[in-house]
Amino acid sequence: MLRTISIGSCVSVQGLFVGQLSDGKIMVKVDDKTFVGREVPVVRPN
Template sequence: MIRTITIGSCVSVQGVVVGQLADGKVMVRVDEKTFVGYPVQAARAS
């Protein structure tokens, strides 16, 4: 599954989910690198 996470105040990364941490953060892999951050909420149509 592909997810988008934020790893800073304005930096986002999109990659394949490789794990989830107890504090709500998600780990995603992009090529050979793994990033950890908070998942971006899905946009909702009104």
């Protein structure tokens, strides 16, 4: 499943969900790199 994370104030990464850390951050994989950051909340219109 694709997830989007924020790894800085202006940098977001979208990739395949790998796992969740104990501090609430999640890991996503893009090609051969794994990134860790806070998940961007999903906004769904009413």
